[in-house]
Amino acid sequence: MGLMMSGACDCGYETTCSVGSGRVDVRDRCDAPAACDACRRVVTVDLGDAEMVCPDCDGPVTVYGRVTADPHRNHVPAVGDWTLHDGRAYVLPTGRHHCPHCGETRLRFLFIGLWD
Ligand SMILES: [Zn+2]
Numbered sequence: 109m110g111l112m113m114s115g116a117c118d119c120g121y122e123t124t125c126s127v128g129s130g131r132v133d134v135r136d137r138c139d140a141p142a143a144c145d146a147c148r149r150v151v152t153v154d155l156g157d158a159e160m161v162c163p164d165c166d167g168p169v170t171v172y173g174r175v176t177a178d179p180h181r182n183h184v185p186a187v188g189d190w191t192l193h194d195g196r197a198y199v200l201p202t203g204r205h206h207c208p209h210c211g212e213t214r215l216r217f218l219f220i221g222l223w224d
């Protein structure tokens with residue numbers, strides 16, 4: 109099962125995104141949210157891809173959160189985390205993130221549920 113997140117910024121921008129992978133593609137795939145400044149929106153990329161680009165414009169994206177090999181996940185307070193097939197973990201920290209819509213660092217993610 110993957111995790112559903114919602115993102116909301118003070119500018120009014122809202123989005124939903126997924127983290128992790130569904131039942132059918134548990135192997136190498138891990139969805140993660142990323143910011144595309146060209147499209148001015150949050151998109152979903154696959155951390156298993158060698159090159160992560162925007163699915164809409166093929167441009168560069170900035171992935172939210174990070175992948176860590178630390179089993180304690182650096183004790184970062186996280187909105188959500190996901191264990192990758194190689195044992196590392198993807199962590200989406202709490203707090204304010206870059207908003208691709210207004211350019212300010214005030215986008216917040218919330219955990220809203222599970223999907224599969
Ligand atoms: Zn784009």
Ligand SMILES: [Zn+2]
Binds near residue numbers: 119120
């Ligand atoms: Zn914004």
